[in-house]
Amino acid sequence: MNWLTSWIPKIRSERSESVPDDLWHKCNKCEEMIFRSHMVDNMWVCTICDHHERMRAHHRLVSFFGSESNFKTEIPPRLQDDPINFSDTVSYKSRLKKARAKCDMDDCFEIGVGKLEGNSVVALAMDFAFIGGSMGRALGNAIVHAAEISIRNKIPLVLFSSSGGARMQEGIFSLMQMARTTIAVKKVKDAGIPYISVLCDPTTGGVQASFAMLGTVTLAEPGALVGFAGKRVIQQTIGEELPKDFQSSEFQFKNGFVDKIVHRSKIALEINRIINILK
Amino acid sequence: MFDLIKKFKKLFDNSSRDFAKSTCSNSPMSNNINSEDNLTVWEKVQIARHPNRPHGLDYINYIFSDFFELCGDRFNENDNAIIGGIAKLENQSIMVIVHEKGHDIETRIKHNFGMANPHGYKKACRLMEIASELKIPVLTLIDTSGAYPGIISEERGQGYVLAKCLELSSDLNVPNISVIIGEGGSGGAISLALSNVVLMLENSIYAIISPEGCSAILWKDQKYKEKAAEAQKLTAQDLYKYGMIDDIIPEPKGGAHQSKTATMDQVKKYIMHHVNKLIKEFKENPESIKRKRAVKFLNMGNATDA
Ligand SMILES: [Zn+2]
Numbered sequence: 001m002n003w004l005t006s007w008i009p010k011i012r013s014e015r016s017e018s019v020p021d022d023l024w025h026k027c028n029k030c031e032e033m034i035f036r037s038h039m040v041d042n043m044w045v046c047t048i049c050d051h052h053e054r055m056r057a058h059h060r061l062v063s064f065f066g067s068e069s070n071f072k073t074e075i076p077p078r079l080q081d082d083p084i085n086f087s088d089t090v091s092y093k094s095r096l097k098k099a100r101a102k103c104d105m106d107d108c109f110e111i112g113v114g115k116l117e118g119n120s121v122v123a124l125a126m127d128f129a130f131i132g133g134s135m136g137r138a139l140g141n142a143i144v145h146a147a148e149i150s151i152r153n154k155i156p157l158v159l160f161s162s163s164g165g166a167r168m169q170e171g172i173f174s175l176m177q178m179a180r181t182t183i184a185v186k187k188v189k190d191a192g193i194p195y196i197s198v199l200c201d202p203t204t205g206g207v208q209a210s211f212a213m214l215g216t217v218t219l220a221e222p223g224a225l226v227g228f229a230g231k232r233v234i235q236q237t238i239g240e241e242l243p244k245d246f247q248s249s250e251f252q253f254k255n256g257f258v259d260k261i262v263h264r265s266k267i268a269l270e271i272n273r274i275i276n277i278l279k
Numbered sequence: 280m281f282d283l284i285k286k287f288k289k290l291f292d293n294s295s296r297d298f299a300k301s302t303c304s305n306s307p308m309s310n311n312i313n314s315e316d317n318l319t320v321w322e323k324v325q326i327a328r329h330p331n332r333p334h335g336l337d338y339i340n341y342i343f344s345d346f347f348e349l350c351g352d353r354f355n356e357n358d359n360a361i362i363g364g365i366a367k368l369e370n371q372s373i374m375v376i377v378h379e380k381g382h383d384i385e386t387r388i389k390h391n392f393g394m395a396n397p398h399g400y401k402k403a404c405r406l407m408e409i410a411s412e413l414k415i416p417v418l419t420l421i422d423t424s425g426a427y428p429g430i431i432s433e434e435r436g437q438g439y440v441l442a443k444c445l446e447l448s449s450d451l452n453v454p455n456i457s458v459i460i461g462e463g464g465s466g467g468a469i470s471l472a473l474s475n476v477v478l479m480l481e482n483s484i485y486a487i488i489s490p491e492g493c494s495a496i497l498w499k500d501q502k503y504k505e506k507a508a509e510a511q512k513l514t515a516q517d518l519y520k521y522g523m524i525d526d527i528i529p530e531p532k533g534g535a536h537q538s539k540t541a542t543m544d545q546v547k548k549y550i551m552h553h554v555n556k557l558i559k560e561f562k563e564n565p566e567s568i569k570r571k572r573a574v575k576f577l578n579m580g581n582a583t584d585a
Pocket of ligand 1: 027028029030031032046047048049050051
């Protein structure tokens, strides 16, 4: 691959005007230009520096289950938008409309039920591209729905978190999702079914402080941001520089909050192993 | 440390001046409970944070005939932002867990402004487990701007501990009751408020983020905090309308700080009423307590589309 990677950036700079944007992806870590199709084939892990880029929910499920035909999408009951009729500089309704058009999805998640090497699982992938993957009523409902599928079919629950936290535009409704989702995953665990939480970049705020940290087994992708309070808030409060690996997956592992850091290409394999050991 | 104290002093001097300007002028000293004050949302925010409002320890000292503090998380520390212990409420033994903000510079620093570290929430978890063993109800009084954001708190798993508190509260086989007595700040508040009964004082607030934080993030400037406070629908009246809380406890005219004892008498009355009801239910059907609590929160905010 080296010969390829060394000339890609040059081509990019020469042809930047004429090449459509979606042909190339600029790695958010090493900043090299990489063929988008190579990123897709490599599950959005940088082919040069191994950085795990954020992944769209649908693509996450496709790569987790191995192919589009290995899982069926489940749609939870839909709730009315905008429970507190919220506006800041723009109305929440128009934010939602924009996000839906941009992301081609109803809210920040997708649920898939399918098989991993013969083991059925229900998996929910969060999508940071949709309003920062923030947790509002829709996500809370989706997690309750996925938990119900898990319990009804006695199949493990897998949740891929990727979220900046609560959806402020839903006010107290978003806070209450911390309680709802905690109860939902507890019901799965009480039924003797494993709940596997996979912490992806980023898992912060109210999402980290509820269902994401409560897995039977908790895995994390390398280099993901995982923490409760925002770095800026912490910095302002304590007035000091933060340590270098602060709030990374590795930091969480070191402090005892993650069972294993798993490369994206091995996630399905490792989850399947866990299920096989427990079944 | 000295700089820190100075910084906090300045902060509080500013906030009380701000407050005096906007609310004290129209609120004569009065013990008139059941008032219908026409306060703006921002005035309510300021009353909820008023330094003379009764705090967690005030209630502990006032409403119980005796209280024995239980300290420590049994790992390595005792947090003073969350205080708890066994108490006697008339004839009822009860486990009480409160946030304490402190009332002057010294006590504010001692109690870390009511912003608990993970060991505070671990202590709360331990106390809930004890209540469960003793089959006594749990009462929590919520008053925090949020869980403490810091390096050590992240190292010790603030997010995990808050999640564990939520899980444990949802799983309690004894009745629990929460009162938001001042500020119900985000995860640090709800982690102790997943209860069979949740009450709010008339001028308390309960929100996912402070109006200042909301303004800074969504308006990209802190100066829209008043607008943000209104948009967030964080008053007791809003929350009651949305079905998020079970009842509102009236405050004296002008706010709880106008008469601490009148406020605490009223809070005690409401707590007694609900605790007695829950105990009766618990005796008749112990299994229903946990189930009903789970059903309540699983359906919360979904049945009633505004
Ligand atoms: Zn790279």
